[in-house]
Amino acid sequence: MxxxxxxxxxxxxxxxxxxxxxxQLVKLIGVWMMFIAQDWLVLELSDDSATALGVVTAxxxxxxxxxxxFSGRLADRYDKRLLLLIGNGAWSVLSVAMSILVLSGAVxxxxxxxxxxxxxxxxxxxxxxxxxxxxxxxxxxxxPNALSLSAATFNAAxxxxxxxxxxxxxxxxxxxxxxxxxxxxxxxxxxLVQMRPAELHRQxxxxxxxxxxxxxxxxxxxxxxxxxxxxxxxxxxxIGMVLFNFQLTLAALAKTVFNTGAAxxxxxxxxxAVGALGGALxxxxxxxxxxxxxxxxxxxxxxxxxxxxxFAPAYWLVTLLLVPTGFFMVYFAQAxxxxxxxxxxxxxxxRVMALWVxxxxxxxxxxxxxxxxxxxxFGAGTSIWxxxxxxxxxxxxxxxxxxxxxxxxxxxxxxxxxxxxxIHAGVS
Numbered sequence: 195m196x197x198x199x200x201x202x203x204x205x206x207x208x209x210x211x212x213x214x215x216x217x218q219l220v221k222l223i224g225v226w227m228m229f230i231a232q233d234w235l236v237l238e239l240s241d242d243s244a245t246a247l248g249v250v251t252a253x254x255x256x257x258x259x260x261x262x263x264f265s266g267r268l269a270d271r272y273d274k275r276l277l278l279l280i281g282n283g284a285w286s287v288l289s290v291a292m293s294i295l296v297l298s299g300a301v302x303x304x305x306x307x308x309x310x311x312x313x314x315x316x317x318x319x320x321x322x323x324x325x326x327x328x329x330x331x332x333x334x335x336x337x338p339n340a341l342s343l344s345a346a347t348f349n350a351a352x353x354x355x356x357x358x359x360x361x362x363x364x365x366x367x368x369x370x371x372x373x374x375x376x377x378x379x380x381x382x383x384x385x386l387v388q389m390r391p392a393e394l395h396r397q398x399x400x401x402x403x404x405x406x407x408x409x410x411x412x413x414x415x416x417x418x419x420x421x422x423x424x425x426x427x428x429x430x431x432x433i434g435m436v437l438f439n440f441q442l443t444l445a446a447l448a449k450t451v452f453n454t455g456a457a458x459x460x461x462x463x464x465x466x467a468v469g470a471l472g473g474a475l476x477x478x479x480x481x482x483x484x485x486x487x488x489x490x491x492x493x494x495x496x497x498x499x500x501x502x503x504x505f506a507p508a509y510w511l512v513t514l515l516l517v518p519t520g521f522f523m524v525y526f527a528q529a530x531x532x533x534x535x536x537x538x539x540x541x542x543x544x545r546v547m548a549l550w551v552x553x554x555x556x557x558x559x560x561x562x563x564x565x566x567x568x569x570x571x572f573g574a575g576t577s578i579w580x581x582x583x584x585x586x587x588x589x590x591x592x593x594x595x596x597x598x599x600x601x602x603x604x605x606x607x608x609x610x611x612x613x614x615x616x617i618h619a620g621v622s
Contacts, residue, residue: 202478205340210389211331217385219347224378226355231371233445234363239303244446248566251442253310257318258555266322266548274327275386281320282382288312289376297369322548333395338532342478345528349474352467413545425592426489426530431553432588435561436581437500440466442562446574452509465513469520477528483536484529490593492526497585504579
């Protein structure tokens with residue numbers, strides 16, 4: 195057991211990564227608190243409009259759609275640590291301004307829309323740089339473990355943040371929750387300053403006059419020439435559009451279908467995050483690049499469970515199903531991320547990871563308003579199970595494409611066992 199634990203958390207033995215993970219955990223707890231408070235505030239200001247929630251989500255991710263590829267280019271040309279200091283600093287300034295507005299009681303719905311777009315801009319710069327920076331913290335050997343622990347950090351925050359936010363909103367109202375979030379956003383800045391640049395696993399940056407050669411289009415062509423990268427990119431794009439919108443759909447499900455309060459909405463998000471944390475830790479022991487079938491299989495399981503969540507008729511059943519749903523949600527996302535990162539040329543890593551962030555998160559400006567409209571017109575449950583069915587279909591198509599490309603086939607055979615027969619499936 196001790197050996198297993200040391201393997202699971204081995205990236206934390208690296209000082210720079212330990213500082214990075216600590217700063218991210220503190221900030222992300224505050225970010226999830228802010229997301230819960232923001233969603234609740236939007237529902238209060240808009241008379242429980244799921245469409246308004248969809249608009250806020252779209253505004254948060256529109257900058258990802260517009261700026262992420264440019265940010266990936268920056269990550270391949272400049273010091274990633276400096277870029278993270280700038281991105282996180284901008285987030286902190288905006289968070290403080292938003293908390294003052296809410297505390298003063300002057301906040302209006304259009305204020306929330308504006309700050310969602312501005313915070314999304316800071317996030318669009320920071321996210322692809324942060325994704326590419328992990329490899330510099332630990333090197334290639336520990337990269338799968340570090341990626342999984344980063345996902346575990348994210349989902350540990352997703353467990354703690356909504357739970358604290360739900361209680362905080364009920365006891366203190368939304369203003370103090372925004373304030374706590376603003377203070378927590380300073381943690382990554384403090385940790386980045388304490389890092390030792392000499393211990394980073396980084397290649398030398400090209401001379402200033404050669405950095406213009408790192409073009410966005412070169413990164414796109416690089417991915418297009420790699421079918422092994424195209425498949426997880428395409429799959430994460432489709433499923434990211436239709437089923438990863440739980441921030442929007444669970445809020446609407448809790449308030450409009452089950453008529454619960456903020457604390458119960460936080461329980462939904464916490465249940466999802468408990469499973470997600472398990473999925474991240476289950477991925478942490480991986481040492482090799484995951485196969486295409488691991489990616490497709492986890493996507494299929496996620497789609498099936500998402501469909502069941504949408505059809506679930508009772509509050510307790512939704513909460514129960516969200517745990518395995520969260521597990522396969524992150525297991526699929528991590529398998530996709532690791533399959534891409536463990537085979538990409540370091541010179542293209544920033545641009546490739548920017549494209550991954552773009553197809554994963556940048557589709558939200560398109561999908562979020564549509565999903566919000568579906569939730570408002572046909573019910574939040576419908577928006578979830580419909581996304582689940584589309585995800586199942588996308589997974590089946592991806593499996594067929596992979597089998598055709600590699601010449602593999604699925605074999606089913608009966609294997610005798612005492613008193614029963616089971617079907618054994620394999621890919622050849």
